[in-house]
Amino acid sequence: MEGKNKRLAVLVGCNYPNTPNELHGCINDVLAMRDTLVKRFGFDPKSIELLTDEPGSSSPMPTGSNIKQALASMIDQAETGDVLYFHYSGHGTRFPSKKLGHPYRYEEAIVPCDFNLITDLDFRQLVNKLPKGTSLTFLSDSCYSGGLIDKEKEQIGPSSLVHENDSSLKLTSTPKTIPIKSILQHLSSLTNISTTDIGTHLLEFFGSEASSRFQLPSHHLDLLNLNQSLRPDEGILLSGCQSDETSADINPNVSGGKAYGAFSNAVQMVLKENPGQLSNREVVMKARNVLQTQGIVQHPCLYCSDENANAAFLRQHQNSDL
Template sequence: MENGKKRLAVLVGCNYPNTQHELNGCINDVLTMRDVLVKRFGFDHSQIELLTDAPGSLVMPTGANIKKALDQMVNKAESGDVLFFHYSGHGTRIPSSKPGHPFRQDEAIVPCDFNLITDVDFRQLVNRLPKGANITILSDSCHSGGLIDKEKEQIGPTSATNDGTLQSNSPKTIPFESILQHLTSMTSINTSDIGTHLLESFGADASLKFRLHPLELDLFESVKPDEGILLSGCQANETSADVNPMMNGGKAYGAFSNSVQMVLKDHLGPLSNKQVVLMARKSLEAGGLVQHPCLYCSDENADAIFLWQA
């Protein structure tokens, strides 16, 4: 810790073992990131909470458990503290309830119990930050661009004309239809409204997007620059890759998590958030992967040092 300021982290890796949506590299991603945080950025092991769905895991990365860990981290934060959330797992897109939404779809991550955590939940989390603290969210999941609702786009898909889903190898996405099917099998309710299923299954633990009236959701509007920083593994209309190198007994990994970790390994000096994302883009392109990491934050934070490295 510098000058008595805290560095707090929540790391979540979901491999969905023994399901049709199984991934291979997500738990490896967050275990590697924990080492990077401690060795490179001065985080203390005791200030890093790790949630994975590995066999025998004490705290499973359910929607409620992830939100509880994030809430506790924000509750502990004071001015000057650095907060970090790394998520590696599936993402999805859900029909938007907001009128005039450009894609008519919103972004969400998929915890191990399918209790979706949406862009509105991350907006509320950022809005709760105490003045002078910041939170960096690194989401290695499909459709992760725009995962903090109404956050300013710095490096994004504005130049892209493709509104379809761009595919990468072993995509970390669960289509909306599959999520709806899974939840319907839990609730036995015959409706295509995903909010109805999530509220029936998870009640008060469901996303704010489904618990609040659309007019109440507007209260989360970000009207001024805030201290939320999102590094997304891909654009909102793209998928992020889970790479499983079979040869040489290599370890599986998420392509974006790995590219960020390689950038940090190759550049020992301070890097801005913008530099990290642009270099990760180049690294993925060199590896032949069709995904474009994005950066969403205030103008000031685009040029700020990644994780405020001393």
């Protein structure tokens, strides 16, 4: 029966070409992961949906609506035992929380190419729709990505260690973040509304396609917050950094090499160096070590149930040729 389980993936790479927020390695990240999913983890290429903003590409644009539709479609197809994977490489952002009692807390979001933010609450709602026994692994190579699945249990979190950058590192890097002020400025130019409330702009411009975080009244969010106690589920988040850190986009163009996201590349290195089965915990800890060795100051984190922390990454079988 196990051989009949589906392996489905949605891969999103946003380089924001010809904009002030341009990155260089995000599309390379998801193309590399697509190869790895097929060659190592047994994914059928036809079961992998790719969304990039590569000029001239035939893939759908990674707008907020398109990304959410692709994820919803993947989950709608899922049955017990299936393995689902979502890889996002692009900008992240954070904005002040409206939850009661959290005046200094932030909510995390990814920044699709049209700035229609997809928030931690959206990812929580997707995880809640998973059939029992179906895992969704979410690898987010973006700034502030720790905590992108709201209420997911922290397994490997903020580090108290201080790592100094290696001054000999000959790499040009860009933080994969768009400050909320910049997003507000962009959206204000579209809505012509004078307010610093991000939700007002998103609802005005994107309507029903805006994040649930902004659709629900604040008192509903508070009730949601109270009712969602931490409980084991099938969401697995591998974040490129902590919720208060940035993730690096590396552009080694001085040597003619390919640009890449630091975390995506670290995971690729870990998988190449360890052909056997690795747990989700091992992937994150080994990626942390790679980044520390490279002198890149960001700390990947893991959020999932206790069981999934020690489960095999993408459920690779110990004696499998995948």
